[in-house]
Amino acid sequence: MAEKTTKGLMDAARFAVLADAYGSALHRWPQAEQAAATLFAETNQGRAILRRAGRLDAVLDRHRVEAPSPALYGAIVARATADVRQGRRRRFWWLGFGLAGVGLAGAVAGLALVTVVNPDIQSDHYVMDANATSFGDAGPDADQTEEDL
Amino acid sequence: MGADPDEELVRRIGAGDPAAVQAMVARKLPRVLGLARRMLGDAAEAEDVAQETFVRIWRHASGWRWKGARFDTWVHRVALNLCYDRLRRRREWVTDELPEVADETPLPDALPGDEERRVSQALQRIAPRQREAIVLVYYQDLSNIEAASAMRVSVDALESLLARGRRALQAMLVGDDGDD
Numbered sequence: 001m002a003e004k005t006t007k008g009l010m011d012a013a014r015f016a017v018l019a020d021a022y023g024s025a026l027h028r029w030p031q032a033e034q035a036a037a038t039l040f041a042e043t044n045q046g047r048a049i050l051r052r053a054g055r056l057d058a059v060l061d062r063h064r065v066e067a068p069s070p071a072l073y074g075a076i077v078a079r080a081t082a083d084v085r086q087g088r089r090r091r092f093w094w095l096g097f098g099l100a101g102v103g104l105a106g107a108v109a110g111l112a113l114v115t116v117v118n119p120d121i122q123s124d125h126y127v128m129d130a131n132a133t134s135f136g137d138a139g140p141d142a143d144q145t146e147e148d149l
Numbered sequence: 150m151g152a153d154p155d156e157e158l159v160r161r162i163g164a165g166d167p168a169a170v171q172a173m174v175a176r177k178l179p180r181v182l183g184l185a186r187r188m189l190g191d192a193a194e195a196e197d198v199a200q201e202t203f204v205r206i207w208r209h210a211s212g213w214r215w216k217g218a219r220f221d222t223w224v225h226r227v228a229l230n231l232c233y234d235r236l237r238r239r240r241e242w243v244t245d246e247l248p249e250v251a252d253e254t255p256l257p258d259a260l261p262g263d264e265e266r267r268v269s270q271a272l273q274r275i276a277p278r279q280r281e282a283i284v285l286v287y288y289q290d291l292s293n294i295e296a297a298s299a300m301r302v303s304v305d306a307l308e309s310l311l312a313r314g315r316r317a318l319q320a321m322l323v324g325d326d327g328d329d
Contacts, residue, residue, distance in 0.1 A: 021311040022293075028286055030293050030304070054317060059322045062289060063268035066185040072182075072196055073174060080170045083207040112262045 010036040010043050025058035155220035165213035174203065175223075181228050181290060187284045190233040190273040198235065202228045218298050225289065229281060235326045236277060269322040279314030282307055 015037060022028045029037055040046040161169035162328050168281040173235050185195035188244070213220065272280055278300075286307075297307040 008264065016310070017312070020315060021308040023287060023315070028290070053315075054325050057287075058320050059264065059268060060283075060303040060318070063177075063187070063264065063272070063288075065186045068178045068182050068199070072199065073178060073257075076174050076200055077171055078206050079200070080174065080203060081167060083204065 012040070012042045012049070015040045015046055016049050018051045018131045019053040022062075023057045025057065153219045153221075159210050159213050159220055162207070163213070170207075173206065174305055177206075177224055178203075180221075181224065183233055184225060184228050184284060185288055187269075187288055188229070188280060189235060189276075190269050194235055198228060198231045201231050219295065222291070222295045222299045225285065225291065229299065260303070268322065271318050274319045275314050275319065279310050279317065282310035283314045283318070286311060 010033065014033075018029050018033065018037060022030075026034055026037055026041065041050060155173075155176075158173055159170050178199060184194055185198035185202075186192060189195055189198070202224065206224065213223070243257045244326060272283070275283075281300060282296065285291045285299060286293065289296075291299065291303050293307060296306045299312075300307060302310070
């Protein structure tokens with residue numbers, strides 16, 4: 001998005017092109033061409049081109065937008081306060097999850113290290129199956145001699 | 150293009166500063182509302198767009214970083230996207246595409262005090278991209294580079310849209326007596 005630069009004088013054709021696009025107020029014109037345009041604007045040709053562009057500008061200036069109502073301002077600020085607070089809370093939770101994740105990763109790494117260093121440690125836990133109870137195997141396939149009595 | 154005048158305010162919003170939130174609304178709401186009002190030609194829809202634009206500002210403020218384009222330009226881009234969503238919704242039952250050709254039939258002469266509505270109607274009758282260019286440069290006072298950046302076009306393309314849009318408005322609002 002490079003801007004054209006006008007070194008020195010501007011010709012009438014370029015001045016007219018810019019007036020067609022940007023209107024009669026030179027402050028809206030491309031910054032790099034404003035100095036040359038200001039010089040040309042002092043000429044009769046320049047004045048005529050700006051006068052023509054200024055007619056449309058005068059009409060466009062009649063379109064004004066009313067200032068935002070206090071109700072709209074209040075609604076946006078109220079929503080913003082809630083959103084910003086929620087955003088901070090969300091960041092806090094993500095920080096918590098992050099710390100928990102780091103802790104969990106450390107535990108996993110530690111377990112992996114112990115497994116690698118001492119792989120012969122056998123688990124001595126008892127695997128409960130679906131039929132097991134604290135009284136032993138009392139499921140449907142258990143010894144039914146007592147029930148048969 | 151110097152440092153971004155909004156950068157500090159955006160940083161404070163990202164840090165959750167309520168005073169910065171209020172300052173940002175006071176600074177940007179008139180601009181966003183003006184943009185949406187002129188793009189859509191409807192006060193109620195413009196207020197909706199303004200509210201949605203600020204929701205996006207709060208959501209993205211903490212992650213926003215200055216990368217050449219100003220925060221104000223980004224805000225304009227967000228508001229314009231929301232305006233286009235609404236313009237498409239209005240026309241989707243007629244056509245999928247927004248018209249590129251303006252209806253340049255001269256508008257009837259305005260009664261005293263009715264000029265503003267006449268200008269608003271004329272703005273709605275030109276092609277949306279031409280309207281967008283004129284609103285950004287003429288009414289929002291964005292520089293040509295900022296406006297081109299917000300529209301994602303080259304400066305030459307922006308100037309072409311501006312010139313075509315102004316010619317169409319000239320035909321509708323001023324007539325041929327615009328020529329000397």
